[in-house]
Amino acid sequence: MDHLERLEAQSVFILREAFREFKNLVMLWSIGKDSTVLLWLAKKAFFGHVPIPLMHINTNYKIPEMIEYRDSFALKWNLNMIYGLNEKALREKQTFPDGACDRITCCRNLKSEALKHTLSGEWTRYRMDHSLKKYVVDTNREPYTGVIVGVRADEEGSRSKERYFSPRDKKNEWDVGDQPPEFWNQFKTDFAPGTHVRIHPLLDWTELNIWEYIEKEKIPVVSLYFNQGDGKRYRSLGCFPCTNSIVSKSRNVKEIIEELKSGKLSNIAERSGREQDKEDNGLETLRRDGYM
């Protein structure tokens, strides 16, 4: 088995553990390359099916192409697709692009808060109705207690300490100092009723592994990752006011892999185009509050 095959087998194992143990399970799909690989791995784990609902947190500031891509694959793959958003903050213009707050507060409002309340079912969920081919208000308000997330340990410091199965407390907070042990391939999958658990099947993958797997499996990813002729592309996707493209000539997956291996990107942090990380302790502060 080569390294990618081992990573795939381990991720599939974790997805199947999660599916067996959690009744109210959901998978976050940010439309980015990592969670798209995760979606593909679910198809691997469940033999072409995706028996787990997918959730996207919209901010209304996502690059429009991301939403088009999301919906076309939701229909094509018959996904149980759900999205939610912070309607109040958007209505009251409590956002960074509106000039009402800084980037971190904006992320907290539009992403962390929206995620928390959409998971719990307190805020409206919109579900893709496959016969109408559009979103309708979801009548299911049951809280999701198991959440599958595509974070990788190599992204940034705080993510390197995550467990595959990571409990969050009632307020969705993460106690880094007292995490459950994971021995061999035995994970903590027993939880007191009401515990909220994050599941991280991609923890051991690197950015390069992700692209190599996309190439190997020919996984369709959103075209924003590729240079369309203007010498720019996105390396990491987010909201357009806070995500910068990078200068890169890579037009396809193969060229991205080459660029990551030998080119100038091999030495620059992946999230360097994400502005919120640059504020004092940005991502870590957000993660403690339940950010993905």
Next chain:
Amino acid sequence: MKREQLNIVIVGHVDHGKSTVIGRLLADTNSLPEGKLDTVKQWCKKNARPFEYAFLLDALKDEQTQGITIDTARCFFKTTNRDYIILDAPGHIEFLKNMITGASRAEAALLVIDAKEGIQENSKRHGHMVALLGIRQVSILVNKMDLVGYDYKAFQKIKDEYTDFLEAIHIKPVSFIPISAREGANIVSLSDIMPWYKGLSVLEQVDDFQKSELAIELPFRFPVQDIYKFTASGDNRRIIAGNITTGSLKQGDRVKFLPSGKESVINKIEGFNISEKEYAYAGEAIGVTLTTQVYIKLGELMIKADDKELLVSSYFKANIFWVGKAPMLKHKTYKLKINAAKVNVKLIDIKNVLDASDLSSNQNKKQIDRHDVAECFFETSKPIAFDLANQIETTGRFVIIDNYEIVGGGIILDSIALDESSLQKHIRKREFVWEKSSVTPSERTSVYRHNSKFIIFTGEEPDAKKQICKALERKLFDEGFKVYFLGVANIKHGIDEDISDQFEISDEYIRRLGELARIMTDSGQIFITNLSNPDDFDLEKLKLLNKPNEILVINVGNNNLHTYQVDLNFEENIETKKAVHQVFELLRQNEVILDYVI
């Protein structure tokens, strides 16, 4: 060609310099992304602290303030040969569970010892853990050589002393390397400052570790992780899913499931976005379909049908390490997870508890305390399938769960024989103190015109079964017999209400039902119940619990049984009236109902 990746864990006593070693390795091999080094330097400047290599790893606030590693962090680093994940395990005793989490995923270990401070308790404890966790390659880094003047004798003293310790726990270290992580001596290449050392540098040693090969040559083992049927999406395959832990599988192989003992043949190896697969090997996450429908349970172990080596038992001896806040107590019920199976388990006896600091063993301990390593005996509530860890490591490991938390892990040393199971012992004691009624069983028999009996209906068709049960109760009652049918819901939401949301309820559920049956049959009644899908072990247990009275098992349609011989077997579409008539006849034949008194 994809690059190889190796997981290495770095362990050792607190403050012996693990983080500095990693920081050095990352920096000196140019493995740091630009962004990271800048962040750390800026942080140092802001906090008026001199830059240290250890800070590179202290990515979180907590650690920067406390100055110790609290959790395993993964660091990615590469050499020209291959890629590495370095797992930085905390050295502080309080965080032993975090250290084990990191170490259990590693294929090789670097164990750091402070040259000045020498061997400390956790130097030994971690060495012991590394052995228990099955890491075969260990290199010892004697760090802070700058503090002892790069003295050969100081290095040799630690080497001799620690070699003796490792020998006692059957570990052969691959090397001892004198280093100074702070000064960068012997990290990437050999330093002139210790000309007496002629071995490998840390980096060379890391590149010299061997990738542990997946055990394809070992016997085939496949824990049944789940069974899927996506009928709603128009897929009628019944797929048995899991990862092959050892060995290989070929389409058409005859397989056996343990502990049930059921057999079938592999129809197809299934997958998504793959070409037709004739073979599958250790490490792969696959699914299989079978040529025949056999009812197997999640957690069973699939092996080749002709393979005899696997053990099935309720009793075993194991080496365990305990990280629970509360001690492990004898005769308390815990959960055991082994491979994909979950059962209840009890600690029966402690052979000895090892004191990691001086390797002495204590044979008189009555409990296993936090951070203890102990050799002890266990009994599971049902037989489990396992290998001995020294034969096939992956299928000989388990974890113990208490109150939702993983509190210990262990490796199985041997299967053992007990003269008497805990259940047998319980029944012997119970019968000894049983308060006998002044009305004797024979008096009841002559008045009621029948003997008492516990009748269990099994099978997968709940409605058909229930109908027969109720009709039988009516028929017996109308004949004037003392009879009672207990519906499942009556106990599920009554006596068993407190256990209804627990993850492995069947053991306790069966126990309570059996105790209830003992009372009902003692009262002279014909006691009927209906079980959804008991296995052989459940029925054996009910039979024992109902002693000295007797049980009768009647099956309707498909079931989960393999070896248990039922007393009567009906097709699933049996006519109720006909079934009742046959059961009645059986009761007559078995002299439950006594003809002569009519």
